Amino acid sequence: MSTHETDAEPSERIQGANTREQVLATVGLISVHAENVHIEAMRHGRHDLELDIDRILAATRDLTDRVEQLIGAGTQAIWSIGGLNPAAQQALRHELRTPLNAIKGYGEMLQEDLASLRGTPLQAAVEHLVSAANDLLTLFDHMVALSVRKSHPGAIGEEAIPPVVSDKPQRSPRDRDTSSTTVQSGTILIVDDNEANRDLLSRRLTRNGYRVSMAVGGQAALDALTEADFDLVLLDLMMPDINGLEVLQRMKADVRLRMVPVIMITASAETDSAIHCIEAGAEDYLPKPFDPVLLRARIGACLEKKRWRDREQDYLRRLEAHAKDLQESLKQQTATSELLKVIGRSIFDLRSVFNLLVEYCVKLCESEHAFILRFDGRVLRLVADHNVLPDMKAYVERHPITPGRGSGAGRAVLERCTIHIPDIRNDPEYAYYGTLAVPLRTVLSVPMLRGDEVLGVIAINRHEVRPFTDSQITLMETFADQAVIAIENVRLFEEVQARTQELAHSVAELKALGEVSQAVNSTIDLETVLATIVANAVQLSDTDGGSIYVLHEASGEFEPRSTYGMDEAVIAGFKAKPIRIGDKTVVDQATVQRVAVQIADVHHDDASRVHDLILRAGFRALLTIPLLGADRIVGALVVRRKRPGEFPKKTIELLQTFAAQSVLAIQNARLFHEIEKKSRELEVASQHQSQFVANMSHELRTPLAAMLGYAELLQEGIYDALPEKSLPILGRIESNGKHLLGLINTVLDISKIEAGQFKLNLAEYALGTIVETVLVATESLAATKKLAFNIEIAKGLPYGIGDEQRLTQVLLNLVGNAIKFTDAGEVRIAAAAANGHFELSVSDTGPGIPPEERERIFEKFRQVDGSNTRAKGGTGLGLAIAREIVEMHGGRIWVESTMGQGSTFRMELPMRAAAAGAT
Ligand code: ADP
Secondary structure (H helix, E strand, C coil), X not given: CCCHHHHCCHHHHHHHHHHHHHHHHXXXXXXXXXXHHHHHHHHCCCHHHXXXXXXXXXXXXXXXXXXXXXXXXXXXXXXXXXCCCHHHHHHHHHHHHHHHHHHHHHHHHHHHHCHHHCCCHHHHHHHHHHHHHHHHHHHHHHHHHHHHHHHCCCCCCHHHCCHHHHCHHHCCCHHHHHHHHCCCCCEEEXXXXXXXXXXXXXXXXXXXXXXXXXXXXXXXXXXXXXXXXXXXXEEECCCCCCCHHHHHHHHHHCCCXXXXXXXXXXXXXXXXXXXXXXXXXCCEEEEECCCHHHHHXXXXXXXXXXXXXXXXXXXXXXHHHHHHHHHHHHHHHHHHHHHHHHHXXXXXXXXXXXXXXXXXXXXXXXCCEEEEEEECCCCEEEEEEECCCHHHHHHHHHCCECCCCCCHHHHHHHHCCCEEECCHHHCCCCCCCCCCCCCCCEEEEEEEEECCEEEEEEEEEECCCCCCCHHHHHHHHHHHHHHHHHHHHHHHHHHHHHHHHHHHHHHHHHHHHHHHHHHHHHCCCHHHHHHHHHHHHHHHCCCCEEEEEEEECCCCEEEEEEEECCCHHXXXXXXXXXXXXXXXXXXXXXXHHCCCEEXXXXXXXCCCCCHHHHHHCCCCEEEEEEEECCCCEEEEEEEEECCCCCCCHHHHHHHHHHXXXXXXXXXXXXXXXXXXXXXXXXXXXXXXXXXXHHHHHHHHHHHHHHHHHHHHHHHCXXXXXXXXXXXXXXXXXXHHHHHHHHHHHHHHHHHHHHCCCCCECCEEECHHHHHHHHHHHHHHHHHHCCCEEEEEECCCCCCEEECHHHHXXXXXXXXXXXXXXXXXXXXXXXXXXXXXXXEEEEEECCCCCCHHHCCXXXXXXXXXXXXXXXXXXXXXXXXXXXXXXXXXXXXXXXXXXXXXXXXXXXXXEECECCCCCEC
């Protein structure tokens, strides 16, 4: 055995013997108190405490047996010596302590349970029991401390201040423990190979409201830790399989377990090891036997720390998520603005907007692929895609999606809202891909809406079940809005362009029509007009060639009068095969039916005589507009196009206008030719007539002159004297003859004027002489009518140059008329000169001439209508001849008159006539 025994001092031996006595006595006391507790509990009928009391009794028996073995009669030597050998120390630490801890632990729990029964014998018995157990523990501690001091004098260690002692001030008075039943949260794993320890801890912690699991050893603990989450592990240091330190080390090496806090359970003498454990990452340690207050405090602190740590972790996670969100939204904003830029640029190019959009969808929403589908009111068709698997794409192209609940996109159209399907395999209605094996799981479809109208759908999909986040859904909705903006932009742009084109076209049409009208109105050359019409018709109808045919009524043949855009060979070909009424060509059909006839594709039309010619010339479509007069067919306008296809209604209407213009031009030309012909004929006839009148007048004058001459001779009695009575008869013959001569002269003058043969004989004359001659010739006539005759001739009038005889004729006519139409009053002749002109006037006090007649009386055969004029006789030619003569002198003649007061005829004659008609 150990040398300690022999080295023992006598005083220590005495102390050892005392200690043994004390231990035995205390153990005996514990037995008595335990028995007492049992009896009192039964007496109080507290069967609920029976289980704990049984445990206390069992532990008491265990303790008594062990003490009996250790310090019975045969073991006295060990206890008599001062220092404890290692075996004795081990025994004190473990073998005796285990039952003693159980007694103390269960006893303390009974104390708590019975706190309200203070002063009763049961409560007092429990108090005594716990107190005895504590005394025994203190005794053991002293013994261990003594033996350590003995074997390691001066050693400084935790053992010098036994934890039980150091914890003593914190020991709870019972009332401090009233909160023990407060419900705590947390899941705790208890790891201990000692069943009593496990049980005690478990009951205490459950009582404190924790959820508790237990493991009997190190391996079981590690297994439990991988299976469930724990907030705390209470880990016994000494275990047979894997000891507590190793379990701790393994936990700290495992990232998943590293954060789970661990409190080591140690025997009071294992403080050294406990420090190792704390260095290895344990949060704290708890010495056995468990002080309930310390237990609660340490576990509480540890769990609180864990909660803070969890909260911190959670906060960090949230921060990280927030940072990620921020980063994501920055990315989204960048993408959105970039997209807007592209939309701004790509008015002409919707495709590149869509392509960019699907690319962003995939990038920013963490989806495997993306689609854009356009809705045509019936089905959705694929217009852009990114990363779509080839067989899926082919499937979508072959099976246009219809509105309905069977697909994400179809559902989005139907519901007009965003459709998010977290897992299509859990969606009983999803059926789009049928039997095609697709890796699709999570699907998001966003409709592109303009008002209530669906323009299309943007869809993104994932190959795993991972629902899209709110911010991703919002982003997709923004993208859909932007797609709508892009589509709208393109639509508006195209509309504006179409309007602009329409306007430009209208302007062009108006210009062309203006040009054609101008040609029709200003050109009598039919060829020029028709060429203008056919050129404009072809250009405006967007065709390649055209002709205008004019119908010859006599032959029934349509003659191509004007062509545009057709080469000579083709024109010659057409001419070689003339088109006729009744030959069933389009021209014939159009004119007979009086409607526009078109052939959209000559290829598909039954061959007519000219079709091969048209096809050879490269034309595929043609349009014929009939040219129709009021009562007859005029011809046809034909345009031909190299591209097949129907002609738009607008083109037909436009060409109808051109056709109407053509008819006008052709009829104008016809009329013009007719008029031209007639006037040529008339001119010839009129010339003949004038010639005839001139000849006749001349021929009439000769015999009349002879007759007048003979009558004069008879009057003068050159022949035998005639009976007195016959003389007045001869006078009348003479005056009538002279009147007739005057008439003939007048007619001769007029016909000369009309035949352009009227000439002036210019010579010097004196105006006074002319006035004098006229006065002499008319004086007697005025006197017969009792009219005053006044002459006012300015003095010193110069000589003039002109035809004296013709000017005398003019003045004679004016004065003759004045006397003829005036019944009372006077006739006045005035002559003066001013500014190189002679001013000559003849005034009367006759009836006057109405204003509307004042110009017309100068026309041929014109007389003021009325009985007066007719009664006065006359030819109505005098003033016409007078004006001709005056104008031939370069002068003018006009009348001023006041009805009922008289008329004044005025002349203005250049003094020196330089008339064109002068000889
Ligand atoms: P005529 O006198 O031979 O009919 P004119 O040419 O000389 O032909 O005159 C034309 C018409 O003018 C006359 O018929 C008459 O009605 C009108 N007229 C001419 N002179 C006068 C006048 N001094 N007073 C009224 N009417 C006149």
